[in-house]
Amino acid sequence: MARLIFLSLLLVGAILFALTIGRYPLGIGDIAAFFQAMAGMRLMAPDRYQLLHNIIVEIRLPRILGAALVGAALASSGAAFQAVFRNPLVSPGILGVLGGASFGAALGILLFGTWALIQLSAFTMGLVAVGVGLLIANMFGQGSMIMLVLGGMISAALFTSALSIVKYTADPYEQLPAIVYWLMGSLGGLDMTQIRWAAIPIAGGLVVLALFGRALDALSMGDDEARALGVPAQQVRYGVIGAATLVSALSVSLAGMIGWVGLVVPHVVRLALGPGNARLLPASAFAGAIFLVAADCVSRSIMRSEIPIGILTELIGIPAFIIVLHRARQGWT
Amino acid sequence: MMTAVVASECLEARGVHFPRGSRIILNDITIRLRSGEIVALLGANGAGKSTLFRIMLGFLKPERGEVRLNDRPLSEFSRRTLAQRIAYVPQAHVAPFPYKVHDVVLLGRLAETGIFRAPQAADRRVVGEVLERLAITHLAARPYTEISGGERQLTLIARALAQGAGILVMDEPMTGLDYGYQVRLLQHLVDLAGSGRTILMSTHNPEHAVQAATRIAVLRDGSIVADGPPAQIITPSLIRALYGVAVSTSTNAEGRIMLLPTIVHAQDSIRLASKAAIFPRRPE
Numbered sequence: 179m180a181r182l183i184f185l186s187l188l189l190v191g192a193i194l195f196a197l198t199i200g201r202y203p204l205g206i207g208d209i210a211a212f213f214q215a216m217a218g219m220r221l222m223a224p225d226r227y228q229l230l231h232n233i234i235v236e237i238r239l240p241r242i243l244g245a246a247l248v249g250a251a252l253a254s255s256g257a258a259f260q261a262v263f264r265n266p267l268v269s270p271g272i273l274g275v276l277g278g279a280s281f282g283a284a285l286g287i288l289l290f291g292t293w294a295l296i297q298l299s300a301f302t303m304g305l306v307a308v309g310v311g312l313l314i315a316n317m318f319g320q321g322s323m324i325m326l327v328l329g330g331m332i333s334a335a336l337f338t339s340a341l342s343i344v345k346y347t348a349d350p351y352e353q354l355p356a357i358v359y360w361l362m363g364s365l366g367g368l369d370m371t372q373i374r375w376a377a378i379p380i381a382g383g384l385v386v387l388a389l390f391g392r393a394l395d396a397l398s399m400g401d402d403e404a405r406a407l408g409v410p411a412q413q414v415r416y417g418v419i420g421a422a423t424l425v426s427a428l429s430v431s432l433a434g435m436i437g438w439v440g441l442v443v444p445h446v447v448r449l450a451l452g453p454g455n456a457r458l459l460p461a462s463a464f465a466g467a468i469f470l471v472a473a474d475c476v477s478r479s480i481m482r483s484e485i486p487i488g489i490l491t492e493l494i495g496i497p498a499f500i501i502v503l504h505r506a507r508q509g510w511t
Numbered sequence: 512m513m514t515a516v517v518a519s520e521c522l523e524a525r526g527v528h529f530p531r532g533s534r535i536i537l538n539d540i541t542i543r544l545r546s547g548e549i550v551a552l553l554g555a556n557g558a559g560k561s562t563l564f565r566i567m568l569g570f571l572k573p574e575r576g577e578v579r580l581n582d583r584p585l586s587e588f589s590r591r592t593l594a595q596r597i598a599y600v601p602q603a604h605v606a607p608f609p610y611k612v613h614d615v616v617l618l619g620r621l622a623e624t625g626i627f628r629a630p631q632a633a634d635r636r637v638v639g640e641v642l643e644r645l646a647i648t649h650l651a652a653r654p655y656t657e658i659s660g661g662e663r664q665l666t667l668i669a670r671a672l673a674q675g676a677g678i679l680v681m682d683e684p685m686t687g688l689d690y691g692y693q694v695r696l697l698q699h700l701v702d703l704a705g706s707g708r709t710i711l712m713s714t715h716n717p718e719h720a721v722q723a724a725t726r727i728a729v730l731r732d733g734s735i736v737a738d739g740p741p742a743q744i745i746t747p748s749l750i751r752a753l754y755g756v757a758v759s760t761s762t763n764a765e766g767r768i769m770l771l772p773t774i775v776h777a778q779d780s781i782r783l784a785s786k787a788a789i790f791p792r793r794p795e
Contacts, residue, residue: 393621400601
């Protein structure tokens with residue numbers, strides 16, 4: 179518990195620090211002064227207040243909060259999927275949610291072009307892809323673990339090929355670049371309305387995942403053992419898959435494809451705090467949030483133009499993953 | 512609380528029939544376990560031991576027949592109440608994540624706390640007691656993935672004891688253990704039965720069965736072909752029929768039956784002449 183409180187304080191610190199990063203120079207004192215003025219505890223010149231409001235609340239805060247939400251969702255759902263599939267090398271895309279969401283986003287760009295509808299389309303298709311994967315798994319294998327993996331693979335492949343069709347038919351000057359940029363992941367397009375909409379279901383999903391933590395410990399030892407310990411294995415599995423799919427689909431619809439967070443962050447947290455899921459899932463959420471807030475700071479400050487965050491997490495994630503692989507060489511057992 | 516005599520339980524399979532495709536895995540199995548018994552289930556690979564276990568634990572439903580716990584059908588119990596009565600000890604395996612031994616044993620308390628409640632001090636106390644009882648307290652903080660096979664088996668037994676269940680179903684608990692662990696484990700099983708627990712275990716080794724079991728059941732081609740006290744069941748002719756080798760039996764000072772395999776040495780020329788008679792072809 180003390181560790182979780184520490185991580186949450188660290189997250190608040192990371193968010194405050196991230197607010198100071200950007201083209202217009204702001205110190206931590208300016209941020210503090212602004213929030214005091216906002217709360218009515220301090221007077222500030224109206225034009226100065228307006229300027230700071232613009233920079234902090236309109237521009238920086240949405241993307242920072244977005245980074246925190248997306249990072250938390252990806253890391254926590256990744257950790258949950260790793261327990262469900264008894265494999266530390268599983269990422270949130272295992273059941274096809276990312277493939278489905280990319281197709282949905284591309285389709286949204288092709289058909290609607292408005293941001294809200296693109297996000298809705300990405301979210302819906304993410305859920306549909308997982309649904310297709312589960313359907314395939316249940317048609318042939320009574321939902322056994324290996325059939326879930328195969329069902330997810332088939333579903334992801336299906337939606338990836340559908341994405342290729344959409345790319346092929348898209349207008350190469352306007353729509354295709356938009357699709358490609360979306361696939362690289364970006365937090366730049368977020369505003370407070372989207373954050374408000376997504377925050378409640380993501381937070382709810384994260385709480386549900388954390389509540390299933392102990393049951394996941396039992397489930398990760400095998401279905402029969404979980405049952406013998408009094409855990410309804412199938413219900414827990416579907417409850418966790420449902421919550422993890424919800425939060426990962428929402429995160430993809432907010433920020434596009436951001437890889438490696440869901441794979442690497444749970445690993446690092448597991449090495450630091452141990453594998454017990456009741457602690458691992460909430461701790462991964464905080465660590466993922468901190469990681470993505472930090473990565474976003476790098477992405478918008480290292481070069482004059484912004485580096486797509488998905489590329490950055492890949493660049494950081496791959497070497498981290500190689501180190502992690504060295505520590506955990508357990509395959510499908 | 513762990514030394515207290517647990518509630519007396521009776522688990523029985525009645526006329527259990529289980530086919531898979533056209534093959535009959537279990538054919539009209541009836542077996543009854545009473546409090547304080549150690550029942551060893553002998554049988555070759557593929558005889559249906561695992562399937563019978565999965566049915567008796569309620570993981571599989573038989574096509575015909577039923578399993579009853581204290582004269583009520585297993586299906587009337589919730590998963591959680593069942594876990595408080597019957598514990599399953601799988602073969603020692605490697606877990607995908609390096610949980611600490613203490614935390615693996617603590618999972619045994621899930622049946623008591625339910626899946627959404629955190630374990631309390633009392634649950635941790637139970638874990639401490641069962642670790643002590645099995646003399647593995649020193650392993651508590653070690654990762655389950657890094658201890659030996661014998662230590663893992665004891666950890667899984669500790670987890671079953673932490674469940675507080677009166678019936679323990681053990682799937683080949685001796686497999687892969689060195690001699691010292693085998694003897695220690697047999698002693699633990701006898702002690703557990705002495706405190707009123709009922710044990711059903713499968714084994715490949717009839718010597719383990721005669722050393723610990725109060726009753727031996729023999730499963731062959733999906734049917735129980737013999738069921739009774741070791742002295743009546745384990746005969747040279749049964750061993751020959753099951754495993755195709757010759758043994759002699761004797762009784763030790765405590766009245767327990769002992770098995771001695773007949774090994775022919777080359778310099779023993781008189782025996783050599785009759786080697787063909789001692790090693791008949793394994794019956795199909």
